[in-house]
Structure formats: C-alpha cells, structure tokens
Amino acid sequence: MTLRLRSTPVPGTRDTYTGVDFNMGFHIRHYDLDLTYRVAPNRLEGTATVLAVAWRELSEMTLDLVSNMTVRRITGSRGMGVIKFKHTAAKLRIFFAQPVPVDADFQLVIHYAGNPRPRRTTWGDIGWEELTDGSIVASQPNGAPSWFPCDDTPDEKATYDLRITADSPYTVICNGDLVEPKRGGSMTTWHYRTLHPMATYLATVQVGDYTRLKLGSRCDAWVPADLLPDARRELTHQQDMLELFETLFGPYPFPRYTVVVTEDDLEIPLEAQGISIFGANHMREMGVWERLIAHELAHQWFGNSLGLAQWNDIWLNEGFACYCEWLWAENRGVPIADNVRVHYAELANKPEDILVADPGPRDMFDDRVYKRGALTLHALRVLLGDDAFYTAARAYVTAGQHGVVEPMDLRRELYAVGDKAEIDEVLRAWLERMELPELPA
Numbered sequence: 001m002t003l004r005l006r007s008t009p010v011p012g013t014r015d016t017y018t019g020v021d022f023n024m025g026f027h028i029r030h031y032d033l034d035l036t037y038r039v040a041p042n043r044l045e046g047t048a049t050v051l052a053v054a055w056r057e058l059s060e061m062t063l064d065l066v067s068n069m070t071v072r073r074i075t076g077s078r079g080m081g082v083i084k085f086k087h088t089a090a091k092l093r094i095f096f097a098q099p100v101p102v103d104a105d106f107q108l109v110i111h112y113a114g115n116p117r118p119r120r121t122t123w124g125d126i127g128w129e130e131l132t133d134g135s136i137v138a139s140q141p142n143g144a145p146s147w148f149p150c151d152d153t154p155d156e157k158a159t160y161d162l163r164i165t166a167d168s169p170y171t172v173i174c175n176g177d178l179v180e181p182k183r184g185g186s187m188t189t190w191h192y193r194t195l196h197p198m199a200t201y202l203a204t205v206q207v208g209d210y211t212r213l214k215l216g217s218r219c220d221a222w223v224p225a226d227l228l229p230d231a232r233r234e235l236t237h238q239q240d241m242l243e244l245f246e247t248l249f250g251p252y253p254f255p256r257y258t259v260v261v262t263e264d265d266l267e268i269p270l271e272a273q274g275i276s277i278f279g280a281n282h283m284r285e286m287g288v289w290e291r292l293i294a295h296e297l298a299h300q301w302f303g304n305s306l307g308l309a310q311w312n313d314i315w316l317n318e319g320f321a322c323y324c325e326w327l328w329a330e331n332r333g334v335p336i337a338d339n340v341r342v343h344y345a346e347l348a349n350k351p352e353d354i355l356v357a358d359p360g361p362r363d364m365f366d367d368r369v370y371k372r373g374a375l376t377l378h379a380l381r382v383l384l385g386d387d388a389f390y391t392a393a394r395a396y397v398t399a400g401q402h403g404v405v406e407p408m409d410l411r412r413e414l415y416a417v418g419d420k421a422e423i424d425e426v427l428r429a430w431l432e433r434m435e436l437p438e439l440p441a
Helices: 225-234 238-249 290-298 315-331 336-348 367-384 386-400 407-415 420-431
Strands: 026-038 043-054 058-064 069-076 082-088 091-100 105-114 119-121 124-131 134-138 159-167 171-174 177-184 187-193 205-208 211-216 219-223 257-261 270-272 275-278 306-308 403-405
Touching: 026 205, 069 082, 069 091, 091 105, 134 270, 159 171, 159 205, 171 187, 211 225, 211 238, 219 225, 219 238, 225 257, 238 257, 238 290, 238 315, 238 386, 275 290, 290 315, 306 315, 306 386, 315 336, 315 367, 336 367, 367 386, 367 420, 386 403, 386 407, 407 420
Parallel strands: 026 159, 219 257, 257 275, 306 403
Antiparallel strands: 026 043, 043 105, 058 091, 069 105, 082 091, 119 124, 124 134, 134 205, 159 187, 171 205, 177 187, 211 219, 270 275
8 A cells, every 4th residue: 555755644635724625635746737838828738648646536536727728638648548637626537448457557648728827816816927028837735737737735745847838039948957948949948857756836837038057066046037146146155055054954955056037026935846946136236035035045955855744734835944044144244033033023023823833724824934933943052952953854855755744753862862751741742732922132
C-alpha cells in the first residue's frame, strides 16, 4: 500500500481552509505538462499527462481544474478506458470502464484549452495572470487549477516535466532545471524538469521579455533590460544570503536559485519552488525590500523543501521565513534584539484574537501569524541557547527535506536538545493561546 507523504491521515474530506473537496483514492507521482501559450490573445492549449498510483479501488476519480479551461479529451492507460468525464464547479470527474485496482500505477492524458485567468478567492486573485507583456503564475494556496488539472492540496507533492511553447521573443522560466530550449519557426519550446517533488501551488510559469543577470555561483535573475542596474544593486547580497542560511540550516535544497523581476509592479513578492518573483517596484526603492529578498529565499527551505501537510500550520513556513529576515539583519550588524523589540511592540498594539496554531482561512496570511511565528522561534532560541536551537533546526530541515512536515516534526527535534515540558510551555504560550506572552529575554 502506498503511503502519503504526511505522517497523519487526512482529516475529513474537505480542506477547511480552501473549501476544496479532497481528491481521494490516489497519489499523483508525476505531471508532464505540454503547453502552448500565445501571449497576445492569452491563449493556453495543453496536454497534461498524469502518472498516478491508486491507494484504493477506483471506479471514478476527481481532479481540480477551473471551469474556464475546457477539457476536450481524456485517455487512460493499462486498459482502463475512460468512459466519460464531467467538468463542473472546478472539479473534473473521470469515470473508468473498469475499476483501477489498489496499488496499480496508471496514466491519464488530458487535453484542454482556454484563456487562463486567476481564481477569485478569499485571498484575492491567484493563479495564472496576464501581465502587461507576458504572464505570471502565483498560486498559493489553491490557484494551480487555473492552468492545469491537478490534485491541488499541499501535502500531495509530485515531480514535473514542464514544456512551454511560447512566442520566440519571450523567455519562459519554470521550476526545475532547463533541459533545453528548442526553437521552431516563430516559437520556442522551453523544457524544464524538477529533480525533487513539488506541491502544486509552487509550480509556476513566468513569461516575459527578460535578460539573465548572474548573481552568484548558484543564483541567477531574469530581469527586464531597463531594470538591470536596479536589480544588480538590490540583489547584490543574494548569494551571501544563500550561504548564510546554508550555514544556519544546512545545504540549499535545490540545484539553483532563480529570481524573476516582472516588468509590472507587484503588491508583494511571491515564492515558487526554486524561484522567487518580485515586481519592478521592489527593485526601484534602494534597500527598502532587502528583508523580503531574504524572506523569499528562506522559503526554499521552509515551505518548498519542507512542505506543509495542511494549511493551518502556515506558521511553520512564515515564522521561519520571517525569522530569517531578522537573522540576515543580524548578520549585517543589526542585533536580533532590536527586531524582536520592534515587532513585539507592534503585536502588543494589535488585537489578540488570532490562534497562530490554527488561524483560519481569513487570517492565515495575517502579519500577526508571521511575526508571532518568528517570535516563537526566538523564544525557543532564548530557552535552548544558540547551539541547541540550531542543532534542532538543522535536524528538522534534514529529516523533512523534500517531504511534508507538521508541528510534531519540529517538536521531535526540539525535544532531542531540551526539556520537553519547557519547550511545550513556550509553544503553548505563543501558538495555542491568543494573549501575547511576555517578551523573550
């Protein structure tokens, strides 16, 4: 029997944060996406080959795909003919001629097309979005079905082959390693392959008129030509950040790190696996966004390599990434105590009505979750001392690499270096109670 990546069963049949029904009975192991994208009409035509394994007998199954993408045809493998499919309310339901046996590997080939657009959600418009001259994909938490059929839940990671054919003036940046760009006529096919499993919300396609900027031995940026001087200045410490976080938490988990700077302004920077995306506005203001440049890089360890089992544990991603902002500042000469005091004071002036351990969908991206998550880590560091704290953090990163994690995984490594009762009290105070604890000394 094939097991899930996570250590505990799925609670219920619906994601209580996104409101999306789980796709039960199978695990997708690999997505092979062959897409053609025309920039001017914003037209996407795709063939998605999905390789999966059944963990229960399947006479039918579901995938997530928004209804403005039209499914034309679906074929199956191993004699498991697809007798029909229905596509309504962002669910693609597929019916098989013969049940797929337990533990059987199977393949689906789904042909579809449409004009991709972001989904309207509690957190704004997310997914595939047109830019002034190109496109951007930012899918956290449930925007992936805006451009490909998938099992859109964070604990179902898979590997990917991404082939994107686009008009030749444009550069296409996706997750993974570039296998080869292949030009044919007026279009170029860009083939990327991931070496490590990835959550659907972290899969991305960035299309634009970009120039490559080398930032270090393992860091590159793709930038509009007129923003190259600004990007060179603002991203000058990117390799140094990567090396600092390697010293603190262990090796960078992917082959390379890529930054994309869009021609358009963006409200906030965004992370994908192996990639971070910034707007033009984030490059023009000298030094203003340095902390978020560190934050997005830190997500490669916390959120991308160590994926979430479920969204209520979002503080594991954002608390570590926020704390890494302060650790980078500490490396640059700003005492950690300065950031701790400033952000504690800000929290003290805000309502104390969020449970960080389970903030709910409306507040999952609230800044209080980020800052209290970071202060939780600092309180643990104060309790344990630097050596023990970083020993536990590195063990947590190593044990969860390229999988999914839950709070119990962090607790296990903390217990190995400190007193269980004291650690539990810190975690209860900061995560499981609404009132703000005392400032860590």
